[in-house]
Amino acid sequence: MSEGAEERGEGRSRDTTHTTDKPSAAPTGAERRSGRGEAPCEGAEERAADRGGDATHGRPSAASAGGPRRGGHGEALSVDLLYSEVEEQLRGSVRDLLSDRCTADDVLARCDGGGAPYDMDLWRTLAVDLGVAGLSVPEALGGHGASAREVAVVMEELGRRVAPVPFLGSVVLATTALLRGDTGDLRVANLLARLAAGETTGTLVVTLSTPPVAEFPTPVRATPAAEGFAVTGTVGSVADASAADVLVVPAIGDDGEGLYLVDAAADVTVSRLVALDLTRSIATVTFTDAPAHRIAGPGDASTVLRHALTVGAGLLASEQLGIAQWCLDETVHYVGERHQFGRPIGSFQAIKHRLAQLWLGLVSARAAARHAASVLAANDPDTAVAVAVAQSYCATVAVHAAEEAVQLHGGTGMTWEHPAHLYLKRAKSDELALGTPGHHLANLAHLVDIPPPEPDAG
Amino acid sequence: MTDTTAYGGVESSMSATGVTIDAEELRRRSRELLAGYDPATTGRLDFLRARFDAGLAWVQYPVGLGGLDAPRALQAVVDAELDAAGAPDNEPDSILIGLGMAAPTILGFGTDEQRARFLRPLWTGEEVWCQLFSEPGAGSDLAALATRAVRDGSGADGDWLVTGQKVWTSSAHVARWALLVARTDPDVPKHRGLTYFVCDMTAAGVEVRPLRQLTGEAEFNEVFLTDVRIPDRHRLGGVGDGWRVAQGTLMNERVAIGGTAIPREGGLIGIVADTWRRRPKLRTHDTYQRLLRLWVDAEVMRLVGDRLRQQLAAGAPGPEGSAMKLAFARHRQELSGLEVELLGAEGLGYDDWSMHRTQTVDFLGRDAGYRYLRAKGNSIEGGTSEILLNIVAERVLGLPTEPRVDKDVAWKDLPR
Ligand SMILES: Cc1cc2nc3c(=O)[nH]c(=O)nc-3n(C[C@H](O)[C@H](O)[C@H](O)COP(=O)(O)OP(=O)(O)OC[C@H]3O[C@@H](n4cnc5c(N)ncnc54)[C@H](O)[C@@H]3O)c2cc1C
Numbered sequence: 001m002s003e004g005a006e007e008r009g010e011g012r013s014r015d016t017t018h019t020t021d022k023p024s025a026a027p028t029g030a031e032r033r034s035g036r037g038e039a040p041c042e043g044a045e046e047r048a049a050d051r052g053g054d055a056t057h058g059r060p061s062a063a064s065a066g067g068p069r070r071g072g073h074g075e076a077l078s079v080d081l082l083y084s085e086v087e088e089q090l091r092g093s094v095r096d097l098l099s100d101r102c103t104a105d106d107v108l109a110r111c112d113g114g115g116a117p118y119d120m121d122l123w124r125t126l127a128v129d130l131g132v133a134g135l136s137v138p139e140a141l142g143g144h145g146a147s148a149r150e151v152a153v154v155m156e157e158l159g160r161r162v163a164p165v166p167f168l169g170s171v172v173l174a175t176t177a178l179l180r181g182d183t184g185d186l187r188v189a190n191l192l193a194r195l196a197a198g199e200t201t202g203t204l205v206v207t208l209s210t211p212p213v214a215e216f217p218t219p220v221r222a223t224p225a226a227e228g229f230a231v232t233g234t235v236g237s238v239a240d241a242s243a244a245d246v247l248v249v250p251a252i253g254d255d256g257e258g259l260y261l262v263d264a265a266a267d268v269t270v271s272r273l274v275a276l277d278l279t280r281s282i283a284t285v286t287f288t289d290a291p292a293h294r295i296a297g298p299g300d301a302s303t304v305l306r307h308a309l310t311v312g313a314g315l316l317a318s319e320q321l322g323i324a325q326w327c328l329d330e331t332v333h334y335v336g337e338r339h340q341f342g343r344p345i346g347s348f349q350a351i352k353h354r355l356a357q358l359w360l361g362l363v364s365a366r367a368a369a370r371h372a373a374s375v376l377a378a379n380d381p382d383t384a385v386a387v388a389v390a391q392s393y394c395a396t397v398a399v400h401a402a403e404e405a406v407q408l409h410g411g412t413g414m415t416w417e418h419p420a421h422l423y424l425k426r427a428k429s430d431e432l433a434l435g436t437p438g439h440h441l442a443n444l445a446h447l448v449d450i451p452p453p454e455p456d457a458g
Numbered sequence: 459m460t461d462t463t464a465y466g467g468v469e470s471s472m473s474a475t476g477v478t479i480d481a482e483e484l485r486r487r488s489r490e491l492l493a494g495y496d497p498a499t500t501g502r503l504d505f506l507r508a509r510f511d512a513g514l515a516w517v518q519y520p521v522g523l524g525g526l527d528a529p530r531a532l533q534a535v536v537d538a539e540l541d542a543a544g545a546p547d548n549e550p551d552s553i554l555i556g557l558g559m560a561a562p563t564i565l566g567f568g569t570d571e572q573r574a575r576f577l578r579p580l581w582t583g584e585e586v587w588c589q590l591f592s593e594p595g596a597g598s599d600l601a602a603l604a605t606r607a608v609r610d611g612s613g614a615d616g617d618w619l620v621t622g623q624k625v626w627t628s629s630a631h632v633a634r635w636a637l638l639v640a641r642t643d644p645d646v647p648k649h650r651g652l653t654y655f656v657c658d659m660t661a662a663g664v665e666v667r668p669l670r671q672l673t674g675e676a677e678f679n680e681v682f683l684t685d686v687r688i689p690d691r692h693r694l695g696g697v698g699d700g701w702r703v704a705q706g707t708l709m710n711e712r713v714a715i716g717g718t719a720i721p722r723e724g725g726l727i728g729i730v731a732d733t734w735r736r737r738p739k740l741r742t743h744d745t746y747q748r749l750l751r752l753w754v755d756a757e758v759m760r761l762v763g764d765r766l767r768q769q770l771a772a773g774a775p776g777p778e779g780s781a782m783k784l785a786f787a788r789h790r791q792e793l794s795g796l797e798v799e800l801l802g803a804e805g806l807g808y809d810d811w812s813m814h815r816t817q818t819v820d821f822l823g824r825d826a827g828y829r830y831l832r833a834k835g836n837s838i839e840g841g842t843s844e845i846l847l848n849i850v851a852e853r854v855l856g857l858p859t860e861p862r863v864d865k866d867v868a869w870k871d872l873p874r
Contacts, residue, residue: 078764078767078768080768081761081764081765081768082765082768082769082772328855332855332856332857335857336856336857336858343858343861344857344858346851346858347857347858347859347860347861348860349848349860351857352847352848352851352852352855352857353844353847353848353851355851355855355857356846356847356850356851356854356855357847359781359850359854359855360781360785360850363778363781364755364758364759364761364781365758366765367758367761367762367765368757368758368761370761370765371761389754389757389758392754393755393758441747441750441751441754444750444753444754445746448723448731449735450731450734450735450746450749450750450753451734451735451738451741452741452746453738453741453742453743454738454739457741457742458742458743458744
C-alpha cells in the first residue's frame with residue numbers, strides 16, 4: 001500500500017556493510033574484559049550499537065559469549081547476535097590492512113602462473129602484528145583469550161577479500177583440534193604458543209569436503225616407532241597444507257583412532273592440486289613413515305576431530321557472509337554506474353528486485369552466522385544445530401550472491417580480469433567445504449527429529 | 459557493574475517523580491495493581507482500565523497515557539507478572555490495527571486532547587480501530603487516492619465533509635474509529651494534497667459492506683463515505699501533511715512484524731513438523747527436502763527477529779523490518795502449500811466455506827486449506843512484496859529510482 005520509496009521516512013544508507021574506522025590490533029584478554037564486562041552477568045556490559053547508529057550507544061548484552069545466559073525478562077535466553085565494540089575494532093584493523101595489502105588486483109596477480117598461492121608476508125602481518133592467529137588461544141597458552149565470535153569477524157573480513165592466507169587451516173582447524181587435545185602435553189602447549197604468536201603455521205590433514213559428522217578418516221596408518229609413532233598414508237584435497245609447518249593428522253593405529261602431530265619437513269610430500277578455488281590452496285599430503293607424536297588416542301580422537309570440523313563449519317558461515325557481502329556491495333555499486341537504455345541498469349526493477357532479495361539473504365545469513373559464532377563461543381549445547389543451520393543456509397547465500405554478481409556484471413563478469421570469479425570460485429568451493437548444505441541438512445534432520453521418509457515412500 | 463541506570467533508558471528509566479523504573483519497580487507496581495483490583499473479583503474492563511491508569515498498559519508510553527516512559531523491553535516483566543496472576547489481557551489479536559497502527563500514529567502526530575481521548579479505550583479494546591487507506595483506484599499507489607475532504611463553510615477550523623470509497627478495510631464492521639487519508643487539495647501533486655483524519659465509523663454517511671474473501675469469510679469490507687462530517691479537531695497533523703503521517707502509520711505496521719520473540723519451532727513450522735513426526739506414511743522424498751529447508755528458513759527468520767530486537771534495544775534499529783515481512787510472507791506461503799500437499803487425501807477437504815464476518819485471523823487454529831489460502835494475503839496486505847522489494851532496493855541499497863511520470867503533475871491531471 002505504499003508508494004515508491006523516495007518519499008518514505010526511513011533513513012537512507014548506501015552502506016550495507018558494518019564498518020568501523022578505528023584501527024586496532026586483536027583484543028587482548030584484558031581489553032576483552034574491559035570491553036565486555038569483568039563479570040559476564042546481567043546487564044553488566046556496555047557495548048557498541050550494531051551499525052547505523054551512534055557508536056556510543058550502550059546496550060546490555062543479551063547473553064554474553066561464555067557467560068551465563070541472562071534471565072528475568074523480555075530478551076531472556078536469547079543469544080547475542082550483534083557485534084561488540086571490541087569486535088568492530090578488530091574488524092576495522094583487519095579491514096584496513098586488507099584494503100592496503102590485499103586488493104583485488106593483488107589477489108588476481110597471485111592467481112596467474114605457478115606462483116605461491118598465498119601471500120605469506122600478509123599472513124605474517126595478520127598473524128604476528130594484528131595477532132589474529134592467537135585469538136581463540138587462552139592467554140595462559142600464549143594467545144589472546146578471545147573466542148569464536150572474534151575469529152568469526154576475522155573470517156568475514158578475509159572472505160570479503162578472498163584473502164589468500166591459511167587462516168582456516170591454521171587458526172580454525174589445527175588450533176581448535178590442538179586446544180581440545182592434551183594441552184598439558186608440553187609439545188602441544190609449545191606448539192599452541194607458537195601458532196598463537198604466528199611463528200608457526202599448521203593445518204588439519206583431512207579432505208576439505210569432510211562433513212563434521214563423517215566417519216573417522218582411515219587413509220593414514222600409525223605404527224609405534226622408536227620415538228613415539230610413525231604415520232603412513234595419503235590424504236587428498238587438504239586445505240592450507242602447502243603453507244603449513246606442522247600437521248595435525250587423524251590416523252588409525254594398532255589401538256584405534258588417534259590424532260598425531262607431524263612436522264611437515266619430515267618424510268612428508270605435499271603436492272598442490274589445481275583447485276577450483278584460486279585463493280585457497282588444496283594439496284595431496286603423503287606420509288611415508290613420518291615421525292609422529294600422538295596428541296589424542298582412541299578415547300577422544302574422534303570427539304576432538306568432530307569438534308574441530310564443527311567449529312570449522314560454523315565459522316566458515318562467517319566467511320560465506322563476507323563473500324556474499326562483497327558480491328552485493330560490488331554489484332550494487334556497478335548497477336548504479338552502468339548505463340543501458342539511457343538509464344542506470346540499477347533503476348530497472350528486474351535488477352532491483354534481485355538485489356533486494358540478495359540483501360534479504362544477507363540479513364538472514366548474518367543472523368545465522370552470528371548465532372553460530374556466539375553459540376560456539378559459549379560452548380553451548382545448541383552448537384550442533386546452530387552450525388548445521390548456519391552452514392546449510394550461508395553456503396547457499398554465498399553461492400547465490402556470487403552467481404548474481406557475475407550475471408549482473410554482464411560480459412565483464414565473465415572475464416578473468418574482473419574479480420567476481422574469485423568469489424564465485426571461493427563460494428562454490430566453500431559450499432563443499434566441511435560438508436555440503438545437503439550433509440548439514442541431513443545432520444540437522446537427525447538432531448531435531450525430522451525423520452526421513454520410509455523405504456517405500458514416494 | 460550492577461548499575462542498570464547506566465544504559466540511558468535501556469534497562470531502566472527515571473520516572474517523573476524521580477523513581478527509577480526498572481524490572482523490580484515494575485514487578486512491585488504490578489503486584490500493587492493486582493492487590494487493588496483482584497482479577498478474581500474485578501470485572502474485565504475495570505481491570506484493564508485500572509491497568510492503563512497505573513501506567514502498566516504499554517510501559518514505553520508516556521505517563522498518563524498508559525505508560526511510564528520506561529524501556530519497551532520491560533513490558534514483558536509486567537505481562538508475565540499479570541499473566542501469572544490470571545489477569546485478563548486486552549486480547550491484542552483482535553485489536554491489532556488499533557495497537558499496531560492507530561496508537562503510534564496518535565502518539566506521534568496527535569494533539570494532547572486526541573491522545574487523551576483515544577488511547578485509553580483503544581488499548582482496553584472498548585473501541586476498535588480500522589484503517590481507511592486503500593481505494594479501488596489506489597492500493598500500492600496509495601498517494602493517488604481520490605476520496606475528497608472539503609471544508610464545510612469558510613472557517614479555518616470548520617468541519618470537513620468526506621466523500622469517497624475505500625476498500626479492503628479489515629474490521630470496518632466492528633470499528634468505532636478509522637484512520638482515514640483523504641484528498642484536500644486536488645491541484646497539487648498527489649503526495650502534497652492529502653490530509654489525515656480520525657473518522658467516526660458510527661457517523662451518518664458511513665456505509666460498510668462485507669467483501670467475501672477467497673477463504674469464504676469476510677475479514678475486510680468496502681466502505682462508502684457520503685458527506686461524512688468530521689470535526690476539525692479530529693484531524694491528525696496539518697492540512698496537506700497526510701502523506702507524512704501515513705508514512706508513520708505504515709512504518710509502524712512493518713515494525714510490528716517480528717515484534718515478539720518466538721521459540722524454535724514456534725508457529726506453523728511446529729505444526730507441520732509435528733504432523734511429519736506423527737504420521738510417517740505421509741512422508742515423501744520431495745517433501746522431506748522441502749520441509750528441511752523450510753525448517754532452516756524458519757529458524758533463520760527467528761534469529762533475524764532476535765537480532766532486530768537486539769538492535770532496537772541497542773537504540774540502532776536496522777532496516778531488517780522490511781526483510782522480515784518479505785521473508786515471513788514467502789515462508790508462510792511455501793510452508794502452508796507444503797502442508798496441504800503433505801496431508802494427501804485430507805488436503806482435498808476444507809473446513810468451512812460459510813460466509814461470516816470475522817475480526818481476527820485464526821491462522822493456526824483452522825485447517826491446512828484455510829492456512830494455504832489465507833497466507834496468500836501475507837504478500838499483499840500492508841504493502842505488497844513487490845513494493846517492499848522496491849523500498850529495500852531504493853532505501854537500503856540506494857539504487858536509483860525508476861523514471862516517474864506522476865511526481866510533478868497535479869493530482870487532478872493524472873491519467874486514470
Ligand atoms: C487481507 C487483506 C487485508 C487488508 N486490509 C486493509 C485495511 O485494513 N485497510 C486498507 O487500507 N487496506 C487494506 N488492504 C489493502 C492492501 O493494502 C492493498 O491490497 C495493497 O496495498 C495492494 O493494493 P491493490 O490491491 O490495489 O493492488 P495493486 O496496487 O493494484 O497491485 C497489483 C499488483 O501489482 C503490483 N504492483 C503495483 N505497483 C507496482 C510497482 N510499482 N512495481 C511492481 N509491482 C507493482 C503489486 O505488487 C500487485 O502484485 C488489505 C489487503 C488484504 C489482502
